[in-house]
Amino acid sequence: xxxxxxxxxxxxxxxxxxxxxxxxxxxxxxxxxxxxxxxxxxxxxxxxxxxxxxxxxxxxxxxxxxxxxxxxxxxxxxxxxxxxxxxxxxxxxxxxxxxxxxxxxxxxxxxxxxxxxxxxxxxxxxxxxxxxxxxxxxxxxxxxxxxxxxxxxxxxxxxxxxxxxxxxxxxxxxxxxxxxxxxxxxxxxxxxxxxxxxxxxxxxxxxxxxxxxxxxxxxxxxxxxxxxxxxxxxxxxxxxxxxxxxxxxxxxxxxxxxxxxxxxxxxxxxxxxxxxxxxxxxxxxxxxxxxxxxxxxxxxxxxxxxxxxxxxxxxxxxxxxxxxxxxxxxxxxxxxxxxxxxxxxxxxxxxxxxxxxxxxxxxxxxxxxxxxxxxxxxxxxxxxxxxxxxxxxxxxxxxxxxxxxxxxxxxxxxxxxxxxxxxxxxxxxxxxxxxxxxxxxxxxxxxxxxxxxxxxxxxxxxxxxxxxxxxxxxxxxxxxxxxxxxxxxxxxxxxxxxxxxxxxxxxxxxxxxxxxxxxxxxxxxxxxxxxxxxxxxxxxxxxxxxxxxxxxxxxxxxxxxxxxxxxxxxxxxxxxxxxxxxxxxxxxx
Numbered sequence: 001x002x003x004x005x006x007x008x009x010x011x012x013x014x015x016x017x018x019x020x021x022x023x024x025x026x027x028x029x030x031x032x033x034x035x036x037x038x039x040x041x042x043x044x045x046x047x048x049x050x051x052x053x054x055x056x057x058x059x060x061x062x063x064x065x066x067x068x069x070x071x072x073x074x075x076x077x078x079x080x081x082x083x084x085x086x087x088x089x090x091x092x093x094x095x096x097x098x099x100x101x102x103x104x105x106x107x108x109x110x111x112x113x114x115x116x117x118x119x120x121x122x123x124x125x126x127x128x129x130x131x132x133x134x135x136x137x138x139x140x141x142x143x144x145x146x147x148x149x150x151x152x153x154x155x156x157x158x159x160x161x162x163x164x165x166x167x168x169x170x171x172x173x174x175x176x177x178x179x180x181x182x183x184x185x186x187x188x189x190x191x192x193x194x195x196x197x198x199x200x201x202x203x204x205x206x207x208x209x210x211x212x213x214x215x216x217x218x219x220x221x222x223x224x225x226x227x228x229x230x231x232x233x234x235x236x237x238x239x240x241x242x243x244x245x246x247x248x249x250x251x252x253x254x255x256x257x258x259x260x261x262x263x264x265x266x267x268x269x270x271x272x273x274x275x276x277x278x279x280x281x282x283x284x285x286x287x288x289x290x291x292x293x294x295x296x297x298x299x300x301x302x303x304x305x306x307x308x309x310x311x312x313x314x315x316x317x318x319x320x321x322x323x324x325x326x327x328x329x330x331x332x333x334x335x336x337x338x339x340x341x342x343x344x345x346x347x348x349x350x351x352x353x354x355x356x357x358x359x360x361x362x363x364x365x366x367x368x369x370x371x372x373x374x375x376x377x378x379x380x381x382x383x384x385x386x387x388x389x390x391x392x393x394x395x396x397x398x399x400x401x402x403x404x405x406x407x408x409x410x411x412x413x414x415x416x417x418x419x420x421x422x423x424x425x426x427x428x429x430x431x432x433x434x435x436x437x438x439x440x441x442x443x444x445x446x447x448x449x450x451x452x453x454x455x456x457x458x459x460x461x462x463x464x465x466x467x468x469x470x471x472x473x474x475x476x477x478x479x480x481x482x483x484x485x486x487x488x489x490x491x492x493x494x495x496x497x498x499x500x501x502x503x504x505x506x507x508x509x510x511x512x513x514x515x516x517x518x519x520x521x522x523x524x525x526x527x528x529x530x531x532x533x534x535x536x537x538x539x540x541x542x543x544x545x546x547x548x549x550x551x552x553x554x555x556x557x558x559x560x561x562x563x564x565x566x567x568x569x570x571x572x573x574x575x576x577x578x579x580x581x582x583x584x585x586x587x588x589x
Contacts, residue, residue: 017323021143024108028100035096036155042089043159045082047167050297052079055290093152101147105140111330112136118334121401122361128213135329138208139322146319150312157305164302171295172287178277179299182270186263190313193259197313200252202321207248209325211241252318259313274299336403338420345423348508349412350377350539352398357407359397367393368562371407375555377508378537382550384583385559391543394559395511398541399425429502433514435494442471443478446500453504465500467493492520509539547584556580 025032056075112135124132168176218225218234225234274296281287287295352375360366367390375381383391396402397409400416409416416424437445446461447453458478462468470493474480482489489497502510544550551570558566558573558580566578573580 014320014324017320017327020327021147021319021323024104025100025147027107028103031096031100035093035100035152038089038093038096039152039155040159042086042093043156043163045086045089046160047163047298047301048082049079050294050301051167052076052082053294053297090156093156094149097152098148101144104147105144108140108143108326109136112140112326115330115332115334119332120335121396123332125361128209128217130211130213130216131209132329133216134205134209134212135325138212139205139325142205142322143319143326146315150315150319153312154309157309160301160305164298167298168295168302171291171298172278172281174281175274175278175287175295178273179270179295179302181273182266186266189262189266190259193255193313197252197255197259197317200248200255201318202324204245204248204252204318205321205325207245211245214238214241271296271299335421339418341418342420343414343418343423344420345411345414345427348427350427350508351375351410351412352509352539353410354394354397355407355410357397357404357409359393359402359405361393361402366405366562368397368404371562371564373557373564373567375539375541377539379554380540380542380552382542382544382553382556383559384544384547384550384556384580386583389559390562391559392513393562395513395541395543398511399428399430427507428509428511429505429507430511431495431498431502431513435491435498437482437494437497439481439483441479441481442474442497445482445497446478446504448501449505457504458500461500461504464503465496467496467500470496507538509541511541513543514545547580547587558583 052075056072056079116132165176165180168179214237218238225231278287278292278295281292354371354373357368357371358366359368367388371390371394383394385391393402397404398416400421403417411419411424411427438448443455443458446458455478459468462471462478471478471480502512542550542553550556553570555567556570556573557564558578560579566573566576566580568576574584
């Protein structure tokens with residue numbers, strides 16, 4: 001519901017979005033200058049047509065027996081030449097603007113993607129993936145389409161309007177004044193409609209983001225939906241969201257498509273006035289038939305672009321609304337930069353300490369209250385506790401996905417905020433409960449993060465993770481391609497691949513967040529033994545719900561409500577018969 005309410009917000013800074021779009025075009029100034037010159041030439045040639053037509057009509061008006069058909073044909077051929085060359089230039093302009101718009105879209109998408117790589121983890125925790133994807137794809141496509149067609153149309157229209165007004169003044173100043181009467185009315189109407197339509201186009205873009213987010217969420221949870229036979233419920237929810245998106249689209253287009261016809265009607269009023277006043281001037285001998293004909297053609301050239309601008313205003317508003325969403329993402333707060341004097345961690349030992357750490361994801365809601373602990377290098381530390389105790393939060397703080405609100409975290413005696421993030425995170429290998437593999441070969445997935453690894457090293461890691469026999473049964477072994485998100489292998493096999501990846505990554509510390517939750521018990525024991533030998537003399541943090549898997553840990557931290565309530569070995573904690581004893585007993589009753 002909150003997602004739907006958010007789409008009601010009005011655009012914040014359409015002018016600012018326009019300025020930033022122009023800045024993107026600034027990189028193509030030479031090409032844009034050429035486009036302008038070609039546009040000017042094309043429109044000048046097009047504007048010669050009505051004048052030549054008027055001259056031909058004046059020749060024909062001389063009467064039977066007096067018409068010089070050679071001159072009439074000459075004027076007609078000149079008209080064809082002018083219009084033909086003008087059309088070729090227009091095609092060239094369209095091709096050039098299409099190339100520019102696609103290059104701008106490519107640059108904009110790259111900027112957005114680079115921005116996403118610098119974002120805080122919290123941004124992804126609070127924003128739907130579908131909405132982010134909508135900004136990268138749909139919104140930038142809308143901007144690109146506007147640049148490729150609408151900018152050229154506006155530029156052409158401006159040149160045509162200015163040239164047509166100049167020619168009408170030359171032909172007949174009184175008729176020119178009459179022709180310009182509807183212009184203020186059209187401008188006033190368009191300005192009023194802009195205030196009505198622009199918020200609706202902004203709402204349309206946001207509603208499509210909401211819909212994409214819902215679709216992405218449902219596709220991710222498809223198996224759960226089928227397992228609970230909730231297809232009808234999901235269809236009903238999508239029907240509501242889809243209906244809202246369609247209504248927003250209709251609402252925006254309903255007002256947008258009325259602008260062109262309405263402005264056209266206003267301009268037709270001017271054409272009627274030209275007919276009346278032109279007839280009076282002709283009867284008074286103040287203007288020739290050919291001049292009236294040329295003037296009418298110029299008036300149509302004058303009103304046509306105005307109608308065209310009115311017709312594309314809704315597209316411009318849509319593009320500005322899309323641009324606002326893209327630039328809003330680009331303006332999001334990034335992960336804070338490393339301090340200027342930040343140290344690059346070298347020769348990591350693996351001594352970790354947390355001193356009176358307090359942290360909460362949301363202001364006023366603390367998850368970690370006053371946590372202090374010390375971990376010596378080379379020890380295996382297990383972190384246990386009920387759901388919501390703060391286990392994963394500790395990992396987030398160790399990796400500096402988030403910074404502490406109070407206190408400090410030390411690694412080898414250095415405050416982690418005084419270290420570069422790259423060197424800090426590079427000191428850890430990480431295996432999470434939510435496995436992630438990408439479309440590529442088995443080999444590529446294992447060497448992720450260590451691309452210079454040899455096949456022998458990869459095989460050794462796979463054997464240690466007990467995934468090598470499975471890989472060798474695949475049609476192409478280590479060169480077998482995994483489909484997107486590992487859809488053609490089991491969840492447990494994906495887990496083993498990520499464990500092999502961590503084993504290959506030569507680090508001084510390891511984080512395992514429920515890393516063996518998707519494998520059977522016997523395989524888990526073998527992996528624990530193999531991992532224990534591989535991680536010898538390295539600091540290892542293990543989050544586990546199955547307490548039987550961490551009995552050999554050097555130190556067990558028992559968390560509850562963000563505090564360490566107990567710590568010790570498995571034997572000592574069981575003898576004390578405290579909170580850990582209760583958790584352990586509950587799992588085996």
